[in-house]
Amino acid sequence: MPLATRGAVKGLQSEEVGALGFELILANTFHLLLAPGPELVEEAGGLHQLMRWPRAIVSDSGGFQIFSMGHGTVADEIKGRGARGRRTSTEAGGALLAIEEEGVRFRSYVDGRERFLRPESSMAVQAKLGSDIALAFDECTPYHATREYTARSAQRTHRWLERCLRWHAHHGPREQALYGIVQGGVYDDLRSESAQTVAASPCDGIAIGGSLGADKQQMREVVAFTIREVARHAPERPRHLLGIGDVDDLITGVQLGVDTFDCAIPTRLGRHGVALVPDPEARWRMDLAKGRFSRAPEPILDGCGCPACAGRYSRAYLHYLLRAGELTAVRLLTLHNLNFIARLMDDLRESIKAGTLADATAALRAGAAPEALRSYFE
Amino acid sequence: MPLATRGAVKGLQSEEVGALGFELILANTFHLLLAPGPELVEEAGGLHQLMRWPRAIVSDSGGFQIFSMGHGTVADEIKGRGARGRRTSTEAGGALLAIEEEGVRFRSYVDGRERFLRPESSMAVQAKLGSDIALAFDECTPYHATREYTARSAQRTHRWLERCLRWHAHHGPREQALYGIVQGGVYDDLRSESAQTVAASPCDGIAIGGSLGADKQQMREVVAFTIREVARHAPERPRHLLGIGDVDDLITGVQLGVDTFDCAIPTRLGRHGVALVPDPEARWRMDLAKGRFSRAPEPILDGCGCPACAGRYSRAYLHYLLRAGELTAVRLLTLHNLNFIARLMDDLRESIKAGTLADATAALRAGAAPEALRSYFE
Numbered sequence: 001m002p003l004a005t006r007g008a009v010k011g012l013q014s015e016e017v018g019a020l021g022f023e024l025i026l027a028n029t030f031h032l033l034l035a036p037g038p039e040l041v042e043e044a045g046g047l048h049q050l051m052r053w054p055r056a057i058v059s060d061s062g063g064f065q066i067f068s069m070g071h072g073t074v075a076d077e078i079k080g081r082g083a084r085g086r087r088t089s090t091e092a093g094g095a096l097l098a099i100e101e102e103g104v105r106f107r108s109y110v111d112g113r114e115r116f117l118r119p120e121s122s123m124a125v126q127a128k129l130g131s132d133i134a135l136a137f138d139e140c141t142p143y144h145a146t147r148e149y150t151a152r153s154a155q156r157t158h159r160w161l162e163r164c165l166r167w168h169a170h171h172g173p174r175e176q177a178l179y180g181i182v183q184g185g186v187y188d189d190l191r192s193e194s195a196q197t198v199a200a201s202p203c204d205g206i207a208i209g210g211s212l213g214a215d216k217q218q219m220r221e222v223v224a225f226t227i228r229e230v231a232r233h234a235p236e237r238p239r240h241l242l243g244i245g246d247v248d249d250l251i252t253g254v255q256l257g258v259d260t261f262d263c264a265i266p267t268r269l270g271r272h273g274v275a276l277v278p279d280p281e282a283r284w285r286m287d288l289a290k291g292r293f294s295r296a297p298e299p300i301l302d303g304c305g306c307p308a309c310a311g312r313y314s315r316a317y318l319h320y321l322l323r324a325g326e327l328t329a330v331r332l333l334t335l336h337n338l339n340f341i342a343r344l345m346d347d348l349r350e351s352i353k354a355g356t357l358a359d360a361t362a363a364l365r366a367g368a369a370p371e372a373l374r375s376y377f378e
Numbered sequence: 379m380p381l382a383t384r385g386a387v388k389g390l391q392s393e394e395v396g397a398l399g400f401e402l403i404l405a406n407t408f409h410l411l412l413a414p415g416p417e418l419v420e421e422a423g424g425l426h427q428l429m430r431w432p433r434a435i436v437s438d439s440g441g442f443q444i445f446s447m448g449h450g451t452v453a454d455e456i457k458g459r460g461a462r463g464r465r466t467s468t469e470a471g472g473a474l475l476a477i478e479e480e481g482v483r484f485r486s487y488v489d490g491r492e493r494f495l496r497p498e499s500s501m502a503v504q505a506k507l508g509s510d511i512a513l514a515f516d517e518c519t520p521y522h523a524t525r526e527y528t529a530r531s532a533q534r535t536h537r538w539l540e541r542c543l544r545w546h547a548h549h550g551p552r553e554q555a556l557y558g559i560v561q562g563g564v565y566d567d568l569r570s571e572s573a574q575t576v577a578a579s580p581c582d583g584i585a586i587g588g589s590l591g592a593d594k595q596q597m598r599e600v601v602a603f604t605i606r607e608v609a610r611h612a613p614e615r616p617r618h619l620l621g622i623g624d625v626d627d628l629i630t631g632v633q634l635g636v637d638t639f640d641c642a643i644p645t646r647l648g649r650h651g652v653a654l655v656p657d658p659e660a661r662w663r664m665d666l667a668k669g670r671f672s673r674a675p676e677p678i679l680d681g682c683g684c685p686a687c688a689g690r691y692s693r694a695y696l697h698y699l700l701r702a703g704e705l706t707a708v709r710l711l712t713l714h715n716l717n718f719i720a721r722l723m724d725d726l727r728e729s730i731k732a733g734t735l736a737d738a739t740a741a742l743r744a745g746a747a748p749e750a751l752r753s754y755f756e
Contacts, residue, residue: 006699006702006704007695007698007699008699008704008706008707009706010704010705010706011389011705011706011709012706013685013689013691013706013709013710014689015685015689031702035698035701035702036672036694036698040672040673040694040698043673044673044675044692044694044695050692050694050695051695052689052690052691052695294414294418295418295421295422297422297423307391307393311391311392311393311430312430313391313430314422314428316414316418316422316428317385317422317428317429317430320385320413320414320418321384321385321386323413324384324413326384326386326388327388327389327705327708327709328386328387328388328389328390328391329386330705331389331391331705331709332391
């Protein structure tokens, strides 16, 4: 699912996201809480109505962004990237002030005011947003957290899940599903305990959050182990992997039994001039800002049905527009990247139905373009 | 015609501009000369091919932007706005170094290098761009120029026109038209002399450039006088009014006999959160960043067929997205504004054919929405 972080997939209209075939988007409760605020969204008839998106919306709990302000950039930590304590630009003005049993105190990056978010208020905000799937309020523990901290935090997350479920049962929109989140960092016993606890709750689906390790190998092991535990204790419930979306990680995730993913990667890469292409050696990335594309007449990817490729916009043109800072390039790359991911997932979904997942993943890993890429827009 | 300043209508794909019904766009020779450079555009098969725009392209001569660096912001001067000597942000790093009989020396804002543009090289660049209509190289004199300077400048512009025509006759693309430009500032005798000189040349069309006065009243007088002179001496040739595009100025211009216009206003206003609406009292502008729109559930303009209004995106949503700095809002407003202008021109065009121009302009000036607004996308 693409990110509609602040209630819009960056640079696109909702109907364009629908035209790409996506059935879910993820919106960030943290950002929408601060602006425009849940009351205004509710008054507008909910987030579907406000952003004119008729399909499903997943809202996160708000926790991830708040904890990022205290733990450094959790996204970087989870993926084993870079500097501890670094903050993302959007959170530069905000701060995590205190983590308490009751909830979390933080400073708003919008107006500098002190705010408090607790499981119940996270649920209340998500109810006002009117999302189809709400996520339970959790602490997203980073890679550098100790085992002891990770254990205590996971237990608090479990108590918060209970409070979320209780609030939701009494006040939540009847048609809204609620997913619990498995924490436990890179520790098998903690992941196992967390998976059992979440599976024992009456949540509608199960998301896997927190640190998945220092590198892709460890991530694969942590996800594999956690999914096995989830599948053992709640075989029928849908499984979501939070914040993961590199092409190879999506392939791995599907092989391991993940049902849904959300990630900023396709849209963020697009804004930075990087196109997704079937090139595993280059991590499926083509950086169109590089000088070698300045005279390249071909589109990003021959046979691709996205507006950029089907429109025959050349790599040279995109390169030039990126260098010139023209929004048109950002948009074309965003559309291409989202289409690439949507078609990749089409391929994987179809191969599961056909019983050919192993072949499909092997082909994709060997650099095959998703077959659906060719046919979708025809 | 919308501006494709650097070879893209900001934030849009070419096919979207076509879908709005525009048949011409204007690209800036100055910007394209500096990057990506005429050789690269030519190698790509010309600007039509590079930007995937199959309809007509007008290229300006490059002079306007160069003279802006010396005369201050010519656009402001022409329209009687504000500070002399102010520079636009894109030109902040550039500078006009010298105006000579041979041409103009300036410093590139891209790489700081000294460059020289003369009538012949402007034509050569426009030939490489492969535009359908090229504009002759002229000096765009600002409002604060003296009568004496304006007269000398206009005479040099006429000599430059001859050189442009000579180069174009020998080397220009056969299918490319060349427009001469009438200068002369706010002085009737200079405008008359310029109109006669340009009309006496074998140029294919006539553009009106330079200062049109300190306010709309004077602009109306200068344009009316100049058009009469042009019509007297070259009744059959198309007339273009350079850089004008406020809604009331378009209506006035059409009444006075202008055929085509180019202007940054619809796209630039969109980027700044301002929507065009049929509200003459508010200069046809609705500033959606204003607080009073924060809870407004209606679209920008009921009955409007643009993607923003037909998609039922509310003013409240656009207000919020603008405040949050989301590109989606900029895009929706750009599409709305360009559609508004395209439909306004449809109305005026149809009313000319029907012999009801006076009624149409009176209705539009009284705040009627363009009728074409309702039907175009149906």
